[in-house]
Amino acid sequence: MKPEAFHPLARLLHWLMAVLIVAMLFIGVSMVSDLSLRHPLLIELHKATGLALLVLVLLRIALRLTLPHPSLPRDLPTLQRLAAGASHLVLYALMLAMPLLGWAMLSAGGYPRPLQLPAIAPHDLQLYAVLRQAHGWAGYLLFATVVLHLGAALMHALVRRDGVLRSMWPGPLRRSD
Amino acid sequence: MNSPLYGPAKALRLAAIGAVMLAAGVGFAYAAGWIGAAKLTPQRIIDTFEAQAGHYPGYRKNHAKGLCVSGYFQASGQAASLSTARVFSQARVPVIGRFAIGGANPYAPDTAIPVRSLALQLSSDDGQVWRTGMNNPPVLAVSTPQAFYEQVLASTPDPATGKPDPARQQAFFAAHPESAAFRQWAASYKPSNSFASTQYHSINAFRLIDAAGAAQPVRWQLEPQTAFTALPGQVDDKLFLQHDLQQRLAQGPLRWTLRLVLAEPGDAVDDPASPWPAQRRSVDAGTLVLEQVDAAEQGACRDLNFDPLILPHGIEASADPILAARSAAYSESFNRRSRESLGTGARP
Numbered sequence: 001m002k003p004e005a006f007h008p009l010a011r012l013l014h015w016l017m018a019v020l021i022v023a024m025l026f027i028g029v030s031m032v033s034d035l036s037l038r039h040p041l042l043i044e045l046h047k048a049t050g051l052a053l054l055v056l057v058l059l060r061i062a063l064r065l066t067l068p069h070p071s072l073p074r075d076l077p078t079l080q081r082l083a084a085g086a087s088h089l090v091l092y093a094l095m096l097a098m099p100l101l102g103w104a105m106l107s108a109g110g111y112p113r114p115l116q117l118p119a120i121a122p123h124d125l126q127l128y129a130v131l132r133q134a135h136g137w138a139g140y141l142l143f144a145t146v147v148l149h150l151g152a153a154l155m156h157a158l159v160r161r162d163g164v165l166r167s168m169w170p171g172p173l174r175r176s177d
Numbered sequence: 178m179n180s181p182l183y184g185p186a187k188a189l190r191l192a193a194i195g196a197v198m199l200a201a202g203v204g205f206a207y208a209a210g211w212i213g214a215a216k217l218t219p220q221r222i223i224d225t226f227e228a229q230a231g232h233y234p235g236y237r238k239n240h241a242k243g244l245c246v247s248g249y250f251q252a253s254g255q256a257a258s259l260s261t262a263r264v265f266s267q268a269r270v271p272v273i274g275r276f277a278i279g280g281a282n283p284y285a286p287d288t289a290i291p292v293r294s295l296a297l298q299l300s301s302d303d304g305q306v307w308r309t310g311m312n313n314p315p316v317l318a319v320s321t322p323q324a325f326y327e328q329v330l331a332s333t334p335d336p337a338t339g340k341p342d343p344a345r346q347q348a349f350f351a352a353h354p355e356s357a358a359f360r361q362w363a364a365s366y367k368p369s370n371s372f373a374s375t376q377y378h379s380i381n382a383f384r385l386i387d388a389a390g391a392a393q394p395v396r397w398q399l400e401p402q403t404a405f406t407a408l409p410g411q412v413d414d415k416l417f418l419q420h421d422l423q424q425r426l427a428q429g430p431l432r433w434t435l436r437l438v439l440a441e442p443g444d445a446v447d448d449p450a451s452p453w454p455a456q457r458r459s460v461d462a463g464t465l466v467l468e469q470v471d472a473a474e475q476g477a478c479r480d481l482n483f484d485p486l487i488l489p490h491g492i493e494a495s496a497d498p499i500l501a502a503r504s505a506a507y508s509e510s511f512n513r514r515s516r517e518s519l520g521t522g523a524r525p
Binding site (some may be wrong): 026030037040047075099109123124147150155166 | 180181187190192194195201202204205206207209210217218219220222227304305306321322352479480481482484487494496498502503504505506508509511512514515516517518522
């Protein structure tokens with residue numbers, strides 16, 4: 001039997017990570033063009049939050065694979081069903097890839113890592129160039145996917161008026177009518 | 178469950194959802210600086226360096242011409258009470274360094290540029306890394322990134338002479354009285370005939386953190402143990418300083434004393450243009466010993482960004498705005514030359 005809503009732990013993780021990821025995307029894109037005293041603070045915050053998000057996404061993938069989760073509405077057209085599946089795969093892949101790319105690019109650039117984490121890539125300038133650019137482009141793609149995800153959630157809630165947004169609602173759930 | 182919407186009600190809600198998504202995109206573009214008022218960015222500073230000196234793929238975008246060196250730092254132990262950084266107590270800390278001359282042109286004659294620099298990475302046995310980029314002037318001419326940018330613009334070479342316009346530089350200095358200490362240094366500066374007999378300064382202030390967590394504002398300098406000899410009036414060798422360094426290191430190691438100069442209350446801790454009084458207490462933190470030099474633009478220093486904010490536990494940044502801007506601009510330079518090494522294979 002599929003539940004009507006996500007497990008409270010899955011919902012807590014979703015909203016916690018949503019706040020952190022949106023904050024990270026804005027911090028990341030603004031810090032690279034900033035040379036004020038905010039710059040070093042934002043860099044430190046970006047690295048620390050990135051590490052926290054890596055731990056959270058591993059936990060989240062484990063929960064996604066073990067806890068039962070609600071199905072999409074039965075009347076959802078096939079195309080939208082496919083789009084939903086694909087966009088969630090992209091979101092999970094990018095949530096995992098972003099912190100790993102960040103860690104790997106610091107390693108390849110010969111930079112110290114937070115908490116003196118070991119290097120996960122060899123110190124190599126050309127590899128750094130590839131990883132640094134991949135981190136940036138993956139960030140833009142993640143932002144675009146998050147905006148689509150937001151639009152789709154609002155479509156479900158305001159236009160289709162089905163139970164999809166409610167299944168991930170952060171507060172207590174109303175009885176469905 | 179409510180039934181789906183159709184008609185004008187649906188259109189209105191679709192438009193509202195579109196507006197929310199658009200607003201998110203506009204906010205992101207604003208945060209990125211793609212829209213809104215143009216501000217001074219690390220990209221603009223590096224663009225300006227390249228516009229003035231030329232585009233040299235694969236090279237650092239400032240202090241482009243240099244040599245990698247290596248050796249070690251021998252702590253005296255005298256700074257250990259001021260900072261918990263392991264470098265001040267460890268007997269022998271491995272060092273990678275880079276001597277360079279100022280400017281973005283990697284082919285400039287060594288002795289045509291008054292600014293000389295020494296960048297170091299000290300890697301202590303607790304896994305901590307300290308990078309510091311030091312210059313021969315003890316102060317900068319400016320206190321803020323904006324004024325630094327204006328100084329760079331005022332030094333734009335005149336296409337007719339290939340040299341900065343003196344009138345424009347005069348006007349800049351007149352508009353920036355904070356440059357007095359720098360101008361005084363420049364007027365009295367006697368270049369030595371070697372990187373080895375040059376003194377290098379951290380310029381920006383930092384904070385030493387002791388075991389109790391107390392902070393002591395500090396600037397540091399590397400005082401040469403090699404005797405001063407003036408640079409000859411006429412030098413034909415464009416690699417004069419590099420050749421000199423190679424010859425000296427072939428004969429034996431070169432040494433500097435790392436001196437920590439301690440600020441007192443009221444000293445300008447966050448202003449790199451403002452010198453501290455000469456009688457400030459200082460501590461001999463140890464001896465830098467350089468033993469090896471690599472071939473031009475080869476060696477371990479080449480693929481490092483000597484970001485002055487890469488600091489070990491026990492040393493922290495001051496609130497000097499130039500220090501933050503240096504970190505941001507060095508990162509942009511490092512990113513660009515790494516990309517250039519991909520496209521053209523260009524690695525100096």
